[in-house]
Structure formats: structure tokens, C-alpha cells
Amino acid sequence: MENANLVLFAATVLPLICTPGPDMLFVASQAISGGASAGLRSTAGICIGYIVHSTLAAFGVAAIIATSPILFAVLRWLGIGYLSYLAFRLIASSMSAGGTTSLPSRIAANRFWRGFLTAVLNPKGMMIYFAILPQFLTHDESIVLQASLLSAIFIGLCGIGYALLSLAIAAVGSRGNFSDRHRRWIEGIAGGLLLVAAGRLAT
Numbered sequence: 001m002e003n004a005n006l007v008l009f010a011a012t013v014l015p016l017i018c019t020p021g022p023d024m025l026f027v028a029s030q031a032i033s034g035g036a037s038a039g040l041r042s043t044a045g046i047c048i049g050y051i052v053h054s055t056l057a058a059f060g061v062a063a064i065i066a067t068s069p070i071l072f073a074v075l076r077w078l079g080i081g082y083l084s085y086l087a088f089r090l091i092a093s094s095m096s097a098g099g100t101t102s103l104p105s106r107i108a109a110n111r112f113w114r115g116f117l118t119a120v121l122n123p124k125g126m127m128i129y130f131a132i133l134p135q136f137l138t139h140d141e142s143i144v145l146q147a148s149l150l151s152a153i154f155i156g157l158c159g160i161g162y163a164l165l166s167l168a169i170a171a172v173g174s175r176g177n178f179s180d181r182h183r184r185w186i187e188g189i190a191g192g193l194l195l196v197a198a199g200r201l202a203t
Contacts, residue, residue, distance in 0.1 A: 006153060009136045013128060013154050017161050022083060023125075025197035026118045027162045029190035030111055031169040033090070039166025042115035047159045049119025054151035057129040058144060072123060076202075079121035083198040086114065090191030094184040128154065 018024075023046050031039030064071070119125055129151070137146050 005136055005138075006149070009133075009150055010153050010157060012132060012136075014157055014161075016124070016128065017154075017157055020196075021124055021200055022079065022118055022122050022197040023158070024162065024165065025193045025200075026083070026086075026115065027165055028169060029090070029193040029197075030115075031166040032193070033187055033190040034111065036166050036170035038111050039169065040163055041111040042118075043159055043162040043166060045112040045115025045117075046119040046162060047155050049116045049122075050125055050151075050155045050158060052120055053125050053129055054147070054155070056126075057133070057151075058147060075121060075126070076123045079118070079123065080198050080202050082117060082121055083194050087191045087194035087198060090187045090194065094187035094191060 027039050027042050027046065030042040133147060133150050133154075136150055137143055
């Protein structure tokens with residue numbers, strides 16, 4: 001592929017990546033509540049989730065789902081329900097007094113897989129592969145190789161963008177000892193961000 005085409009694709013998807021959506025808000029919520037390491041683990045999960053999207057697209061499954069209103073709606077509402085579940089878990093934890101200064105261990109231990117599911121259940125990612133990526137493919141080269149290269153650019157930009165977001169949030173916040181009041185505020189804000197993400201997915 002020509003370098004100009006790759007640069008144009010990157011310039012096209014970068015604004016979509018930087019626009020607050022379920023993925024970005026999820027990473028932000030995890031970085032707020034668990035610091036840079038939590039945000040980076042979530043980012044890794046999201047990137048692996050998008051590898052699943054790229055694989056499905058290669059086999060045409062993504063196109064089938066994206067062109068079926070029922071299947072697409074099911075995927076969309078599964079994502080909304082999943083983000084809402086995480087949000088209410090955090091909000092419920094923020095409303096209960098306790099001595100802990102971090103998220104419950106079951107939540108903290110599964111940030112990678114939660115990030116993975118957030119990406120897999122995010123129809124915006126599927127639409128990028130279905131509606132945008134094909135516009136940059138040419139018929140004079142291997143479609144599979146071109147799609148793989150464009151997918152790698154998209155996933156790489158996601159990884160860099162969300163990793164920088166995690167580090168920035170961690171740099172702004174203090175990672176010292178939090179009181180229970182601080183812990184409740186952090187979890188409440190994180191839960192609120194996930195509710196916003198679910199709302200954006202719903203609309």
C-alpha cells in the first residue's frame with residue numbers, strides 16, 4: 001500500500017479514537033480508580049478485543065452482523081448492559097463505607113478482561129472495520145494483507161492513545177494513601193463515567 005493511503009487512514013480514524021466513547025471512558029474510569037497500571041491493563045484488553053474485530057472482519061462475520069439490524073442491536077444492547085453493570089457496581093461500592101482504599105479485588109483483578117469485553121461489545125469498532133476500512137483497500141494488492149496492515153494501524157493508535165490517557169490521569173491524580181471518603185468519590189466518578197459511556201452507546 002502507498003504510504004499516503006496509510007497516513008490518510010490514520011488521519012481518518014484518529015479523531016474517532018480521540019472522541020470520548022465507551023472505550024475511552026472505560027479506560028479513564030479504570031485509571032481514575034486504579035492508577036496507570038489499571039488503565040494500561042484495560043488498554044491491553046481493548047486492543048486484544050479489536051484484534052477479534054479484525055479477525056471477524058477478515059472472515060466476513062463483522063459484515064454480516066453490521067448489515068443485520070437485529071444482530072447489531074443485540075450486540076449494542078449487550079455492550080450497554082455490560083457497561084451499566086460495571087457502573088452500578090462501582091456506584092454501589094462508592095455508597096458503602098469501608099476501610100479499603102481500592103476497588104474490590106475481583107474488579108481490580110479483571111481489568112484486562114473487562115477491557116476486552118468492552119471492545120468486543122462496542123459496535124463502533126465493528127463499524128470502523130465495516131464502513132471505513134474497506135474504503136482504503138485497493139484491488140491491485142492482497143486484500144487480507146492490506147486489511148491486516150490497516151487494522152494494525154488502528155489498534156496501534158488505540159493502544160498509544162489510551163496508554164497516554166492512562167498515564168496522564170495517573171500523573172494528575174495522587175497515588176498516595178486515600179481515605180475512605182476519597183475512595184468513595186473516586187469510585188463514584190468512575191461509575192459515572194461508565195454510565196456516560198453506556199449512554200453514548202445507547203444513543
